[in-house]
Amino acid sequence: LELIARVKSHLRRYTALGGALDAEKVGLYKTGSLMIDDERKEVTVDGEIVKLTPVEYKILLLLTKNKGVVYSIDEIYENVWNEPSFNPENTVAVHIRRIREKIEIDPKNPRYLKVVWGVGYKVEDI
Secondary structure (H helix, E strand, O other): OHHHHHHHHHHHHHHHOOOOOOHHHHOEEEEOOEEEEOOOOEEEEOOEEEOOOHHHHHHHHHHHHOOOOOEOHHHHHHHHHOOOOOOOHHHHHHHHHHHHHHHOOOOOOOOOEEEEOOOEEEEOOO
């Protein structure tokens, strides 16, 4: 009993002093029922694993890590492909469409991956 009391006391002090790890510091990103585990390179929606290509994963991770931030098509391309963009509109749009088909219930009315007309794309913080 004394050992249990000591452990609880240490845990209480550790948490109170801000020692508990923030989920995003360990590579877990969540919005609504969409979760990305960057350590495992795994995406789940409603607890179901979603299979994404490496490029789709990088796009979704970029946008989910920065929820609410609008990225232009050029910014997405340059961040994911690590090279300057040259007319990337169709390339990025096709990948966004494929991601939506995999993570959204209704890809035509997305909950997570939103377009900001004339600006770019963002992941909504739900």
